[in-house]
Amino acid sequence: MNAGMAHSYESQFGPASDPIDIAQFIRIATELETQAPISVPMFSPSPCSVAGFEAMDQLPEEYKESVAEECSITDIKSSIEEMLDNPTLYAHITKTHDTNVYLIHEHADTSGRRKRKRPALLDPAHEAPAVTALQKTLDSVQLKSWQLMLDSALFMRAPKNSDLNVLTAIKKSVDPSSSSQFEHTSSSRKTALISLTVYNRLSWGHNLLSRSSQHALLASQTLGDLFEAIPCTSNEIPEERMVNGEIVGYETPTAESPETGSSGCVICIEGKAYGDGISENDYADKLIAHFEKFPSSKRDPIAKGPTSIYETLLSSLSLRLNQPYYFLHQGNCEHFVVIDQIRLLHPSDPSPALIPAATPVLVPSSSPPSAAPAAILESTNPYPLTLQITPPLPPLCRACSKVPAIYSIVGDMRLGESPCVLCKVCWRVMGDGDEDVMVVPLPKYELGW
Ligand SMILES: [Zn+2]
Ligand SMILES: [Zn+2]
Secondary structure, three states: OHHHHHHHHHHHOOOOOOOHHHHHHHHHHHHHHHHHOOOOOOOOOOOOOOOOOHHOOOOOOOHHHHHHHHHHHHHHHHHHHHHHHHHHHHHHHHHHHHHHHHHHHHHHHHOOOOOOOOOOOOOHHHHHHHHHHHHHHOOOOOOOOOOOOOHHHHHHHOOOOOHHOOOOOEEEOOOOOHEEEEEEOOOOHOOOOEEEEEEEEOEEEEEEEHHHEOOOOOEOOEHHHHHHOOHHHHHHEEHHHHHEEEEEEEEEEOOOOOOOOOOOOOEEEOOEEOOOOOOOOHHHHHHHHEEEEEEEEHHHOOOOOOOOOOEHHHHEEEEEOOOEEEEEOOEEEEEEEEEEEEEEOOOOOOOEEEEEOOOOOOOOOOOOOOHHHHHHHEEEOOOOEEEEEOOOOEEOOOOOOOOOOOOOEEHHHHHHOOOOEOOOHHHHOOOOEEEEEEEEEEEOOOOOO
């Protein structure tokens, strides 16, 4: 890695931690937890760990209740929920916020550029009575520290696409194969939860990375499980349909037959390249052969990992937090995986239990023996969890550069490039090309949602 890249990563993620041996971490953390005086999980928030809890515990019951009532926030919560459920009040709140943010940006902008039209607020005299009442309540709030000041612009940035999440709830894995490495005994044994973020390079700044998705895996899972969980638009590139050695069309992968995971990958962790092991000369071998073409002063030392990604348990690795690990698949699609957190599994996390199926499936005698255990044991392991997916940005139409393209036009002489991505209107204006022209609908980039 060159100095510029290292500096850029450190400024984005902070300095990397020392390597953490996952297996050792689980052992030490479990020991600490079992040695704790009370049988409360050490890493869970508990009132017992608050100073003076014993004194509070000895107080009379009515007194405890009155303290609990005084500290309760249910009234604030219900009034906020009521306000958010009312469209008029909610619109007033968002509009006021947007106007305030606009004013702060306008105040901070000293470039003298022409300003956009200021968003107008309705005259308070014409507002609905409910809105006036709400504003009065808000104005009477004594807490002033949360208001936006004119200097707030120093601490604000514009919203980014990577702030969005296409998921409305945590997505659990449904593919039973993802838990293939999960041992039956693990549900009773302690394991660690590893949260990580996948980043993509930005097209306009190759040293800059942007969040594309976030996942949580168990230490008892493999790098293969991680690979299968990562959604990527490259997995939706239409497949060429060949007849007699000639391309006759393209097939877009669907949710029923996604192409994910079929083509292999390499993940580089701490100087080791873990390949897919699908073929003799897998991704890891090819990547190492590619690196060997560089002069030795310009390449990072890398060796092939002892096992393939499907055999490498996360608990067998030493990982550093905040260190971008390189991940390559689909030929030239690059990502970076950054470990955000390693902790023991908490009772409030989704349980990774394996339970026997309610109605055992009878396996025909002709099936290979290896199929039998899968039929009897139904997996309820929801890991890897997907916590966030950034909505992918589709390419813009090459003709109008205004709206997202929905077709890829292959082999049309008139367009000057092939394939050329166009929107529906631009392609209609063009009129049909000659018979050799292929119109391929672009994928919707929704796999993994
Ligand atoms: Zn990719
Ligand atoms: Zn267009």
